[in-house]
Amino acid sequence: xxxxxxxxxxxxxxxxxxxxxxxxxxxxxxxxxxxxxxxxxxxxxxxxxxxxxxxxxxxxxxxxxxxxxxxxxxxxxxxxxxxxxxxxxxxxxxxxxxxxxxxxxxxxxxxxxxxxxxxxxxxxxxxxxxxxxxxxxxxxxx
Numbered sequence: 211x212x213x214x215x216x217x218x219x220x221x222x223x224x225x226x227x228x229x230x231x232x233x234x235x236x237x238x239x240x241x242x243x244x245x246x247x248x249x250x251x252x253x254x255x256x257x258x259x260x261x262x263x264x265x266x267x268x269x270x271x272x273x274x275x276x277x278x279x280x281x282x283x284x285x286x287x288x289x290x291x292x293x294x295x296x297x298x299x300x301x302x303x304x305x306x307x308x309x310x311x312x313x314x315x316x317x318x319x320x321x322x323x324x325x326x327x328x329x330x331x332x333x334x335x336x337x338x339x340x341x342x343x344x345x346x347x348x349x350x351x352x
Contacts (some may be wrong), residue, residue, distance in 0.1 A: 217268035224254050224266035226291060278317045278329070287315065287333060304336055306330075 215223075225245050229241045237251040240305035244251075255266035278286065288295060289312060290304060297315075299308050307346065314320050321329070327337055 217270070220268040221266055224258075226264070227251050227254050228258050228266065229240060277321070278313070282317050283329070283333070286316070289316065290330075290335070304337075 220349055224247070227240050228248075230243065231237065231251070235243075237248050237255070241248040241251045286309075287306070290309070292306055293302060294300075294308055295302055297312055306326045310321050310323050310326045313326065337350065
């Protein structure tokens with residue numbers, strides 16, 4: 211499990227461990243002071259001896275790769291600019307469900323409508339929940 215903290219915080223802890231070891235503190239003392247296990251301190255020291263300060267740098271966790279490539283996302287934005295009717299939809303407005311269907315049709319990738327909204331929000335698009343209007347509604351029950 212990845213410890214909490216920014217990359218800078220994690221790197222600082224590793225560097226501080228090496229500094230404390232260098233001034234004569236024991237691995238057990240360093241571990242207790244930094245709130246980590248003794249084996250972690252030993253691992254940091256081995257890495258430092260092997261790689262120097264570069265060995266103490268925090269390595270980014272890449273996460274799950276995106277299901278649409280940057281080129282596909284760019285192409286999607288071009289499709290959206292053409293409008294829904296150009297892609298066989300009956301009305302001239304995009305919905306998240308329609309965009310999800312377009313992505314599946316063009317790229318073979320299935321997304322839920324909610325996630326489509328997050329993808330498009332990252333590109334400056336936004337969707338609004340449609341309001342249902344009731345004819346003759348005056349705001350009061352009888």
